[in-house]
Amino acid sequence: MEQSYLSPIDSRSLRYALGRFASGITIITGVVDTVPTGFTCQSFYSVSLAPPLVSFCVMKTSKSWPGIRSTRRFTVNVLSEEQQAISDAFAKSGSEKSKQVDWAVFPGGQAIIANTLMWLDCSLHSEHEFGDHFLVIGQVENMSPVDWNNQGNPLIYFRGRYCNLQS
Ligand SMILES: Cc1cc2nc3c(=O)[nH]c(=O)nc-3n(C[C@H](O)[C@H](O)[C@H](O)COP(=O)(O)O)c2cc1C
Numbered sequence: 001m002e003q004s005y006l007s008p009i010d011s012r013s014l015r016y017a018l019g020r021f022a023s024g025i026t027i028i029t030g031v032v033d034t035v036p037t038g039f040t041c042q043s044f045y046s047v048s049l050a051p052p053l054v055s056f057c058v059m060k061t062s063k064s065w066p067g068i069r070s071t072r073r074f075t076v077n078v079l080s081e082e083q084q085a086i087s088d089a090f091a092k093s094g095s096e097k098s099k100q101v102d103w104a105v106f107p108g109g110q111a112i113i114a115n116t117l118m119w120l121d122c123s124l125h126s127e128h129e130f131g132d133h134f135l136v137i138g139q140v141e142n143m144s145p146v147d148w149n150n151q152g153n154p155l156i157y158f159r160g161r162y163c164n165l166q167s
Contacts, residue, residue, distance in 0.1 A: 022158035027077045027090045028056060029111035030068030036098045036111035037064045040091040042157050044076055052140035054120060057133040063093040065134070072124040074138060077113040080152040081164040086113065087155060108142070117154060118144045 007013050029038030039062055047053040054076060058065045068074050079087055089100040102114040110121050122138030129135075156163045 019159045022156055024154045025079045025087050025157055027086060027113055028074055029077060030071055030074045031109055031111045032067035032071060036103055037067060038090055039064050040087045047137060053125060053137055054122060054140060055135060055137050057135050060132055060134060074122055075110050075112055076120040076122065078117040079155040080117050080150055081155050083155055084162050115150055117150055117152065
C-alpha cells in the first residue's frame with residue numbers, strides 16, 4: 001500500500017509542524033505613555049548586518065503592539081533559561097505584566113528587561129501585513145554592551161514547551 005507523506009494545511013496541523021522548529025524566546029517591549037509594555041515573541045530573527053535590521057511577526061490581535069508601534073521604537077529582549085516566568089507573564093494580555101519584571105534603566109527611556117542574554121534597541125523601519133500577522137522590520141539603533149551580556153544559556157521553545165540546552 002502506498003504511504004501518504006502529505007498532511008492537510010489546517011491551523012492545528014501547521015502549528016504542530018512548526019512546533020518542531022526550536023527557537024529562543026524574546027520579549028518585544030516598548031514604553032507607551034511612560035508605562036513599559038510588551039509581549040512574548042518567538043518569531044524574532046536577524047535580517048541584515050549592514051544595515052543592521054531585525055524582524056519579528058506579531059498577531060493582529062496583539063493589545064500591546066498598537067501602542068508600541070505608535071512610538072516607532074521597541075526593544076528586543078532575549079531571555080535566559082532562568083526567565084521562563086517572564087515569558088509566561090508577557091504571553092498574557094493586560095497591564096499587570098510589566099510589574100512582574102525588573103526593568104533596567106536606560107538613558108533613552110527604552111523598556112529594557114534586566115538580566116537578559118542581550119537586548120537590541122530598534123527604531124521601526126517598516127511594517128507589512130500578511131495573513132493574521134504584521135511582519136515588523138526594525139533598525140538596530142543601540143545594543144547591549146559586552147559587559148551586560150550574562151553568560152547564561154537561552155530559554156528555548158520546542159514542541160510547545162520550554163526547554164534548555166541540557167534537556
Ligand atoms: C513561547 C511563545 C511564543 C510566542 N510568540 C509570539 C510571536 O512570535 N508573535 C506574537 O504575536 N505572539 C506570540 N506569542 C503570543 C503572545 O505573547 C500573546 O498573544 C500575548 O498575550 C500578546 O500580548 P498583548 O496582547 O498584550 O500584545 C507567543 C507566546 C508564547 C508563549
